[in-house]
Amino acid sequence: MTHDTDTEIDDADEVRDLEAEAKAKAENRAERAERAERMAREGAQAMAEHLAQIKAVDERTTRLKALRLAKEAADAQAKAAEAAAKAEAKAAKAGAKKSARKA
Helix, strand or coil: CHHHHHHHHHHHHHHHHHHHHHHHHHHHHHHHHHHHHHHHHHHHHHHHHHHHHHHHHHHHHHHHHHHHHHCCCCHHHHHHHHHHHHHHHHHHHHHHHHHHHCC
């Protein structure tokens, strides 16, 4: 009878061990699934932030380029106006010399 009792106890312990092992495996699977889901969510968020940063840089670059081109155009226009004013002054000075020679 002692042998039967020991066998029953061993069988009960084995069943408990198997149940505990199955429970641990199920918990591990659940933890891995949660971790994978969290990593996917964090990865998607990181990618969205990265793309937003790229877009912001592109927008700033476009704005700065437009400002630079506008400044270059204004500088070129000012330089052309200055050159025209110098040419006009030179022509007026040459006209005044001609008038002085004729008189």
